[in-house]
Amino acid sequence: MITRQEALAHIGSVPAIQETETLPLEECVGRILAEDVAARLTHPPAAMSAMDGYAVRFAEALSNGPLALIGEAAAGTPFDGIVAPGQCVRVFTGSVIPRGCDHVIIQEDVRRQDTTVWINVPQVSPRNIRQAGVDFHAGQVLLEAGARIRPAHLSICAAANHAYMIVYRRPRVALLTNGDELKPPGSDLQPGQIISSNEYALKALIRDWGAEAINLGTARDDPSDIRRRVEDAGNPDVFVPIGGASVGDHDHMKDVFGHLGFDPIFTKIAIKPGKPTWHSRRDHQYVLGLPGNPASALVCAHLFLRPLTNALQGQPADAQWMQASLVASLPANGAREAFLRGTLAHTKNEAPSITPASNQDSSLLTPFIETNFLIHRPSDAPPLAAGDLVEGVWLA
Numbered sequence: 001m002i003t004r005q006e007a008l009a010h011i012g013s014v015p016a017i018q019e020t021e022t023l024p025l026e027e028c029v030g031r032i033l034a035e036d037v038a039a040r041l042t043h044p045p046a047a048m049s050a051m052d053g054y055a056v057r058f059a060e061a062l063s064n065g066p067l068a069l070i071g072e073a074a075a076g077t078p079f080d081g082i083v084a085p086g087q088c089v090r091v092f093t094g095s096v097i098p099r100g101c102d103h104v105i106i107q108e109d110v111r112r113q114d115t116t117v118w119i120n121v122p123q124v125s126p127r128n129i130r131q132a133g134v135d136f137h138a139g140q141v142l143l144e145a146g147a148r149i150r151p152a153h154l155s156i157c158a159a160a161n162h163a164y165m166i167v168y169r170r171p172r173v174a175l176l177t178n179g180d181e182l183k184p185p186g187s188d189l190q191p192g193q194i195i196s197s198n199e200y201a202l203k204a205l206i207r208d209w210g211a212e213a214i215n216l217g218t219a220r221d222d223p224s225d226i227r228r229r230v231e232d233a234g235n236p237d238v239f240v241p242i243g244g245a246s247v248g249d250h251d252h253m254k255d256v257f258g259h260l261g262f263d264p265i266f267t268k269i270a271i272k273p274g275k276p277t278w279h280s281r282r283d284h285q286y287v288l289g290l291p292g293n294p295a296s297a298l299v300c301a302h303l304f305l306r307p308l309t310n311a312l313q314g315q316p317a318d319a320q321w322m323q324a325s326l327v328a329s330l331p332a333n334g335a336r337e338a339f340l341r342g343t344l345a346h347t348k349n350e351a352p353s354i355t356p357a358s359n360q361d362s363s364l365l366t367p368f369i370e371t372n373f374l375i376h377r378p379s380d381a382p383p384l385a386a387g388d389l390v391e392g393v394w395l396a
Contacts, residue, residue, distance in 0.1 A: 001268040010265050011307050016314035019169040025154045030210045031167035032313045037143040040161040043135040047097040051128045054088040055101035061123035069115040088117055104128035171211040171312040174236035175199045177218040178244035198242050198297045211309045226256045243292025257287050272338040273362040274300040293362040299339055320394040324354040330384045333377040344373040
């Protein structure tokens with residue numbers, strides 16, 4: 001067995017995918033940018049009014065005399081002319097500031113009668129104008145290659161006059177469950193049969209982590225069926241076999257992948273739950289085998305599959321470690337490093353607190369209804385009392 005840190009070192013050394021594709025903005029959220037995005041224009045392109053009101057020379061705003069209203073600048077239709085002393089132009093939020101003006105008096109500060117405007121409130125300084133380029137200038141790099149694209153980035157790139165972005169191809173992750181006893185949801189079960197459930201959460205997590213999830217279905221406990229599904233899978237970047245990795249007479253996953261040319265990198269990890277997690281490689285294809293027990297599969301997906309998909313996208317492991325105080329005591333830990341399911345709570349003006357799940361059995365899914373935190377217990381860790389601090393991974 002190798003340690004968790006050793007396993008992550010192997011996984012983190014996987015080279016990032018270099019293939020790119022050009023996508024419309026609305027398809028880019030969650031993708032990894034392959035090239036810098038530089039602004040194609042200046043934003044705003046000219047001085048713009050930040051308020052509804054009247055554009056003037058600020059010197060005129062300090063006098064008590066009336067102003068002559070000489071026109072209007074609607075958003076998208078600039079005023080064609082120069083504003084002279086004693087004059088003003090009606091403007092609106094987003095209007096181009098007329099030539100000669102350096103101040104906008106908000107409409108609540110004036111009294112207007114036909115084409116004459118009186119200022120009712122003293123004006124302190126020039127304001128209410130957004131200067132050209134206050135947001136960004138043409139040629140300015142707005143997003144650097146390697147950034148994971150968030151929703152706000154789409155509006156920034158659109159404002160910079162980009163309709164498309166060049167992004168890296170998403171990793172393709174193929175899930176393969178295994179077991180004669182597994183049946184799809186909705187089945188009428190016979191004695192000894194159970195519902196196959198692991199792949200549903202894993203598919204959703206893989207998509208959340210920026211990869212493409214492919215479901216290869218459930219293979220029988222038959223090497224030829226496993227092999228056929230792997231060979232018919234196309235060309236995924238990662239195979240994730242679930243189960244079939246122990247030493248029983250019906251556990252064939254490792255052998256099949258070995259016969260297909262995948263070289264083992266590690267076969268067990270000194271961790272609980274998740275000891276049977278394994279990793280192999282064939283050229284630029286990888287296998288990350290997860291245990292069949294539901295809790296083990298989900299915990300190890302967060303700890304090892306997420307770092308693998310991130311590495312393929314050129315991203316760091318991105319585990320969000322943090323500290324919290326225990327609500328309940330914990331017994332001493334054994335020789336294997338452990339991750340316990342728990343519920344993290346944030347209370348106003350107090351440090352985060354963590355409540356361990358009452359039952360940590362690796363076959364149970366119900367603790368994940370509330371689980372949002374994995375409590376880290378080092379090997380041979382002593383018992384802890386309520387109120388003690390623990391570290392762990394926040395499952396954001």
